[in-house]
Amino acid sequence: MGVEGIGARVARKEDKRFITGGGRYVDDMVVPGMKHAAFVRSPHAHAEIKKIDVKAAKKMPGVIDVLVGKELKTDGIGNLICGWMVHSKDGSPMNMGAWSPLAVDRVRYVGDAVAIVVAETKGQARDAAEAVEVTYKEKKAVTDAVSALKKGAPQLHPEAPGNLIYDWEIGEAEATDKAIAAAAHVTTLQIVNNRLVPNAMEPRAALGHYDKAEDHYTCWTTSQNPHVARLVMSAFYNVAPENKLRVIAPDVGGGFGSKIFIYPEEIVCLWASKRTGVPVKWVADRTESFLTDAHGRDHVTEVKLAFDANNKMTAMKVDTIANFGAYMSLFSSSVPTYLYATLLSGQYNIPAIHCNVRAVYTNTAPVDAYRGAGRPEATYVVERVVETAARELGISPAELRRRNFITEFPHQTPVIMNYDAGDYAASLDAAMKAADYAGFETRREQARKAGKLRGIGMSCYIEACGIAPSAAVGSLGAGVGLWESAEVRVNGVGTIEVLTGSHSHGQGHETTFSQLVSDRFGVPLDSVSIVHGDTDKVQMGMGTYGSRSGAVGMSAIVKALDKVEAKAKKIAAHLMEADEGDIVIENGELKVAGTDKTVPWFQMALAAYTAHNLPEGMEPGLKEGAFYDPANFTFPAGCYICEVEVDPETGDTEIVQFVAADDFGNIINPMIVEGQVHGGIAQGVGQALLEGCHYDDNGQLITASYMDYCMPRADDLPSFQVSTSNTPCPSNPLGIKGCGEAGAIGSPPAVINAITDAIGNNDLTMPATAQKVWSILNAAKH
Amino acid sequence: MSEVSMSVNGREVSATVEGRTLLVHFLREHLGLTGTHVGCDTSQCGACVVHVDGKAVKSCSMLAAQAAGSRITTIEGLADGNDLHPVQAAFKEHHGLQCGFCTPGMIMAATDMIERHGPGNLDEATVRAELEGNICRCTGYHNIVKAILAASNTMAKGKGKAKKAA
Numbered sequence: 002m003g004v005e006g007i008g009a010r011v012a013r014k015e016d017k018r019f020i021t022g023g024g025r026y027v028d029d030m031v032v033p034g035m036k037h038a039a040f041v042r043s044p045h046a047h048a049e050i051k052k053i054d055v056k057a058a059k060k061m062p063g064v065i066d067v068l069v070g071k072e073l074k075t076d077g078i079g080n081l082i083c084g085w086m087v088h089s090k091d092g093s094p095m096n097m098g099a100w101s102p103l104a105v106d107r108v109r110y111v112g113d114a115v116a117i118v119v120a121e122t123k124g125q126a127r128d129a130a131e132a133v134e135v136t137y138k139e140k141k142a143v144t145d146a147v148s149a150l151k152k153g154a155p156q157l158h159p160e161a162p163g164n165l166i167y168d169w170e171i172g173e174a175e176a177t178d179k180a181i182a183a184a185a186h187v188t189t190l191q192i193v194n195n196r197l198v199p200n201a202m203e204p205r206a207a208l209g210h211y212d213k214a215e216d217h218y219t220c221w222t223t224s225q226n227p228h229v230a231r232l233v234m235s236a237f238y239n240v241a242p243e244n245k246l247r248v249i250a251p252d253v254g255g256g257f258g259s260k261i262f263i264y265p266e267e268i269v270c271l272w273a274s275k276r277t278g279v280p281v282k283w284v285a286d287r288t289e290s291f292l293t294d295a296h297g298r299d300h301v302t303e304v305k306l307a308f309d310a311n312n313k314m315t316a317m318k319v320d321t322i323a324n325f326g327a328y329m330s331l332f333s334s335s336v337p338t339y340l341y342a343t344l345l346s347g348q349y350n351i352p353a354i355h356c357n358v359r360a361v362y363t364n365t366a367p368v369d370a371y372r373g374a375g376r377p378e379a380t381y382v383v384e385r386v387v388e389t390a391a392r393e394l395g396i397s398p399a400e401l402r403r404r405n406f407i408t409e410f411p412h413q414t415p416v417i418m419n420y421d422a423g424d425y426a427a428s429l430d431a432a433m434k435a436a437d438y439a440g441f442e443t444r445r446e447q448a449r450k451a452g453k454l455r456g457i458g459m460s461c462y463i464e465a466c467g468i469a470p471s472a473a474v475g476s477l478g479a480g481v482g483l484w485e486s487a488e489v490r491v492n493g494v495g496t497i498e499v500l501t502g503s504h505s506h507g508q509g510h511e512t513t514f515s516q517l518v519s520d521r522f523g524v525p526l527d528s529v530s531i532v533h534g535d536t537d538k539v540q541m542g543m544g545t546y547g548s549r550s551g552a553v554g555m556s557a558i559v560k561a562l563d564k565v566e567a568k569a570k571k572i573a574a575h576l577m578e579a580d581e582g583d584i585v586i587e588n589g590e591l592k593v594a595g596t597d598k599t600v601p602w603f604q605m606a607l608a609a610y611t612a613h614n615l616p617e618g619m620e621p622g623l624k625e626g627a628f629y630d631p632a633n634f635t636f637p638a639g640c641y642i643c644e645v646e647v648d649p650e651t652g653d654t655e656i657v658q659f660v661a662a663d664d665f666g667n668i669i670n671p672m673i674v675e676g677q678v679h680g681g682i683a684q685g686v687g688q689a690l691l692e693g694c695h696y697d698d699n700g701q702l703i704t705a706s707y708m709d710y711c712m713p714r715a716d717d718l719p720s721f722q723v724s725t726s727n728t729p730c731p732s733n734p735l736g737i738k739g740c741g742e743a744g745a746i747g748s749p750p751a752v753i754n755a756i757t758d759a760i761g762n763n764d765l766t767m768p769a770t771a772q773k774v775w776s777i778l779n780a781a782k783h
Numbered sequence: 784m785s786e787v788s789m790s791v792n793g794r795e796v797s798a799t800v801e802g803r804t805l806l807v808h809f810l811r812e813h814l815g816l817t818g819t820h821v822g823c824d825t826s827q828c829g830a831c832v833v834h835v836d837g838k839a840v841k842s843c844s845m846l847a848a849q850a851a852g853s854r855i856t857t858i859e860g861l862a863d864g865n866d867l868h869p870v871q872a873a874f875k876e877h878h879g880l881q882c883g884f885c886t887p888g889m890i891m892a893a894t895d896m897i898e899r900h901g902p903g904n905l906d907e908a909t910v911r912a913e914l915e916g917n918i919c920r921c922t923g924y925h926n927i928v929k930a931i932l933a934a935s936n937t938m939a940k941g942k943g944k945a946k947k948a949a
Contacts, residue, residue: 015883016880019883021861023859024884024886202820202884202921257920286824507882507921675878676922679925680923683923712827715912715915716908716915
């Protein structure tokens with residue numbers, strides 16, 4: 002490892018612009034002639050649109066036009082779709098209702114877009130949006146998924162009778178039932194995974210620009226995957242053919258999944274730009290983000306975990322109802338199926354697993370992937386029921402886990418996944434040591450004397466990242482392949498540009514990807530530039546989500562670097578009249594091994610472009626591309642331990658210690674990896690203690706601002722103790738597993754296991770607010 | 784419409800704006816100083832913090848007209864030429880930022896925090912309590928707290944040239 006290469010704790014290249022105010026986000030973009038948009042949104046959760054009167058609004062100061070759904074349909078703009086086909090257990094395809102970018106005759110959630118106003122200023126657009134008169138006929142709404150499945154519930158889509166999108170299963174029902182019937186002990190738990198709002202700090206935004214002279218569209222958008230946005234808008238939404246649509250995702254202020262999906266607003270802004278003849282910019286305010294960003298989680302589950310007389314797990318049975326909101330968002334169908342039920346084996350050897358999932362429409366915002374996407378829900382089910390079982394069986398939670406760990410690899414679970422490498426006991430040991438687990442009872446006693454209830458909880462999570470190979474996900478219904486692309490361009494002076502289909506919105510790709518190149522060729526980090534986020538620069542890519550940029554994106558770069566290296570060595574060998582097999586690259590030089598002959602990197606690059614003296618038949622230039630399709634998922638895993646103190650007088654929980662011991666395989670930049678874990682844990686602790694998205698019975702979102710939805714603040718969190726162990730991933734060239742989601746996946750059950758341990762009551766739902774905890778403690782008193 | 788004049792990052796500026804124009808929109812849209820961000824609509828997130836006459840203020844919570852005659856420092860005016868302010872340098876060194884969206888507000892709040900308490904006089908609990916008005920979704924605050932404490936100590940030792948707040 003060099004000072005800037007793989008494994009080095011290098012400060013980030015991209016920071017300079019962010020700490021000096023030089024970041025360039027969509028809302029910072031200005032295009033000549035640009036005007037501003039505001040959307041008219043439904044104030045009702047469920048209603049028929051009887052009439053839309055835009056006359057008064059069109060006469061308002063500064064208004065350029067007001068456009069509605071019928072006009073959008075006339076122009077042939079398509080409905081939004083879910084891109085992952087899931088079949089019900091009876092073989093029927095999922096029941097997808099129509100989602101028009103602007104509602105035409107019916108609205109299905111508060112915030113559903115009805116019209117767009119384009120005006121000279123943002124203020125004028127908003128004023129005019131309020132003057133659009135929409136006549137609604139209200140209908141009854143249903144917001145929770147369990148109620149939506151009941152007979153007589155309000156019906157959302159004619160395509161989905163009973164509001165049921167699919168009734169899906171995985172695993173062997175009969176074998177599972179038999180094992181449960183024969184078990185020495187069965188632990189049963191009802192689990193609610195609370196609904197969350199992702200809340201990237203940068204609100205979503207879109208700037209659509211139609212160039213009439215060129216018949217060409219440009220869209221600046223807050224996207225985690227601009228190429229997928231272009232593909233979907235072209236192939237399905239009929240906005241423009243791909244060659245006439247450029248999508249740019251510049252600096253993006255966080256995503257956490259919510260900026261994967263293609264939303265109505267970017268489609269409508271592009272279309273409105275053509276209609277009005279002016280570039281149209283829309284920026285969500287925070288309330289709009291709460292109302293219309295895809296939400297996360299929202300599962301209701303029953304789980305049964307069976308044990309034999311030796312406390313070995315014999316079977317797990319899971320029944321889950323997943324709330325999808327009013328429309329099926331782009332990847333929604335995959336979240337509670339292939340990203341959830343396939344991880345229910347956790348870190349454990351469980352011979353039989355069966356899971357049934359029903360996906361349900363309700364009059365709420367669409368629900369889709371949010372940091373972890375299905376895997377936090379699975380981990381919460383597994384790690385809550387395992388901890389509960391340990392308490393019921395009177396065995397230490399650590400020992401019960403250890404006794405059931407998978408220890409031999411590869412390991413085929415009963416739910417598709419084939420775990421390739423791991424050492425779960427190593428993470429457990431590391432976490433227990435760091436947390437001084439052995440000394441906990443002494444600390445509990447000290448806390449008791451001080452009038453506090455102290456508890457400890459653990460969580461041993463596993464996740465699957467780098468979703469692939471493409472053929473496998475295709476067979477499971479994915480509408481896209483999940484490979485990644487890279488192109489490495491060596492310039493004539495030896496500087497290097499790497500074009501990647503990954504997209505950085507906080508992950509630090511400009512630094513880690515450069516480290517990879519620096520490590521390979523011994524060139525300074527500063528001579529490497531990473532290009533991403535623009536469909537005119539990078540040919541194609543699948544973007545960043547599912548902790549895939551390291552395992553998949555960087556593997557594509559490695560493939561391209563291999564090709565560049567091979568050609569560079571040929572050129573150097575030719576220049577030095579040596580055998581290409583004898584060339585080594587070190588410290589920015591190409592050397593003939595065992596001699597003092599060298600060619601500086603830049604001289605080799607210049608030779609590639611002058612082409613005066615190249616090996617016979619070699620094309621000039623030094624630029625290579627690669628596509629990388631992984632051979633398997635990657636399986637990061639780890640152990641988190643949370644220690645809390647509850648004040649019985651107030652019900653307030655303080656996290657006094659949080660330990661994370663992760664196995665991410667090989668690591669490029671430990672500083673950045675630790676940062677990812679910190680942020681993930683904060684979101685997981687947020688879910689466990691503070692965050693909860695609530696609709697009232699009429700479908701009004703009552704947590705639609707930072708005054709009502711409790712975001713974790715600095716004083717809600719401790720400093721975290723993080724460490725890593727390493728079993729390299731065998732399926733990709735760098736041995737990387739991925740680290741972006743682990744914190745959010747592993748932490749919620751650790752927190753809840755700790756609080757339930759502290760208060761001696763297992764009947765606690767997230768978020769564990771002070772009021773909830775206090776009520777439990779005081780109900781127990783009487 | 785009203786005419787407003789103020790000093791922004793040491794430069795005298797004036798413009799005619801709608802009466803309802805917030806200071807943050809004046810900075811971003813009239814002056815093109817887009818380093819100051821808008822992350823919410825209830826003055827909770829702190830992405831828009833600037834210094835008004837030397838004090839940290841959420842620039843979404845005052846009208847441009849109210850700032851008339853004031854001295855404003857934004858994130859663009861914090862460094863001394865190419866020399867980063869110690870707080871900026873510490874955020875980079877300690878990985879106190881990821882997506883960068885909350886960062887300008889965090890840095891402006893942190894410089895004010897350090898000056899109010901006096902360099903070297905901060906501890907972790909104080910920093911965490913003081914950050915109540917600034918929300919970050921990426922970092923879990925761990926490295927932000929570390930960066931602010933480090934900057935506070937650096938400034939106490941007189942290392943780095945701390946530019947006086949305008």
